[in-house]
Each structure stands twice: as C-alpha cells, then as structure tokens.
Amino acid sequence: MHFSLASVADLGSARKFAELTGGVLRSWRVPEARVQALELAVAEMATNVCRHGYADGARGSMRLELDWDASGLRVAVSDSGKPFDPQALTAVSEPDPGDASTWPERGLGLGFIRAAGRLDYKSDEKGNVFSVIVSEPRP
Numbered sequence: 001m002h003f004s005l006a007s008v009a010d011l012g013s014a015r016k017f018a019e020l021t022g023g024v025l026r027s028w029r030v031p032e033a034r035v036q037a038l039e040l041a042v043a044e045m046a047t048n049v050c051r052h053g054y055a056d057g058a059r060g061s062m063r064l065e066l067d068w069d070a071s072g073l074r075v076a077v078s079d080s081g082k083p084f085d086p087q088a089l090t091a092v093s094e095p096d097p098g099d100a101s102t103w104p105e106r107g108l109g110l111g112f113i114r115a116a117g118r119l120d121y122k123s124d125e126k127g128n129v130f131s132v133i134v135s136e137p138r139p
Contacts, residue, residue, distance in 0.1 A: 001028055001138065003066040009054050009079060014046035017064045021075060024066055030073065034136065038075050041116035041132050044109035045077040053081025053128070073117075073134040080127035086110055086119055 003024045007013040022039040026032075046062060054060040062079040113119065117134040 001066075001068045004063065006061055006063045009046075009050050009060045009062040009081070011047065011050050013062065014043060014050055017046045017062075017077065018043035020064065021066065025073075028068055028138075030068070030136070034073075034134065037112075037116040038073075038132060038134070041113045042075060042077060044113050045130050045132075048084070048109065049077060049079045049081060052084060053079050056082075068138045070137050071135075073136050073138075074131055075116075075134075076129055076131040078127055078129040083123040083128055084130075085121055085123070086113070086130065087121055 003020075005017070005020060007016070018039050021042040022035055025035045025038060030038075042064065046064070049060075049062045053062075058081075060079060060081050062077060065074070065076045065078070067074045067076075113132060117132040120129075120131040120133055122129045
C-alpha cells in the first residue's frame with residue numbers, strides 16, 4: 001500500500017500531513033496505538049522541516065510518503081532544505097517531573113519520533129528523507 005502527497009513547507013501543511021497520516025493509517029487498519037505514535041512523529045518531522053530546513057526565509061516544499069508492505073511500515077517526510085541528521089543528536093535525558101530545571105527547552109520532538117519506530121535519514125544533492133520504519137508487516 002502506498003500514499004504520497006507534496007505540499008509547500010508551512011505549519012498548516014505540517015498539521016495536514018499529521019492528520020492525513022492518521023486517516024490513511026486508520027483506513028489501512030494499522031493498530032490505533034501505532035497510528036497515534038506515527039501521527040505525532042509526522043507532526044514533529046514536518047514541523048522541523050518548516051522551522052529549521054527552510055529557516056533562512058526560503059519557501060520550499062516537502063513530501064509525505066506512507067508505505068506498508070510485507071517488510072513493514074515506512075513513514076517518511078522529505079524536503080530539499082538544509083540537511084539535518086537526527087542520528088547525530090544524543091537523546092534528551094529523562095526530565096524529573098518535580099524539578100522544572102531538568103525540563104529541556106528543545107529536543108523533545110526527536111524523542112517522540114524515536115518512540116514511533118526505527119529512524120532512517122538520508123541526505124544528498126536531491127534533498128533529505130527522514131523516515132520512521134516499523135517492523136509491522138501488512139497482514
């Protein structure tokens with residue numbers, strides 16, 4: 001199964017990508033807990049493209065791709081903005097709910113993305129592709 005959509009990279013499109021991810025995955029009968037995790041991951045990935053990939057004021061595009069086959073489920077957001085390798089960042093340490101000084105101001109979104117599945121990132125002259133891959137074969 002495959003779904004793909006391209007759009008201008010703006011926060012409205014990031015929200016739409018997340019909503020469409022949820023709708024498509026639900027129509028494919030992906031378990032709800034998995035849908036919610038991937039919907040949040042897409043919201044974070046697409047928002048990061050808008051805020052950081054094209055941060056210099058340039059208007060760019062981004063693409064959402066969903067694929068589900070016998071090997072598993074792949075959810076990807078691609079763009080032609082600045083490269084960003086999420087594997088190069090260390091995970092944010094677990095904050096103490098009772099101590100506000102341990103609450104990070106940035107970097108929590110990557111934790112949400114990592115919680116959704118295995119990360120894959122590729123960047124070349126054509127652009128960047130940030131994927132979450134889940135070993136959940138299509139029935």
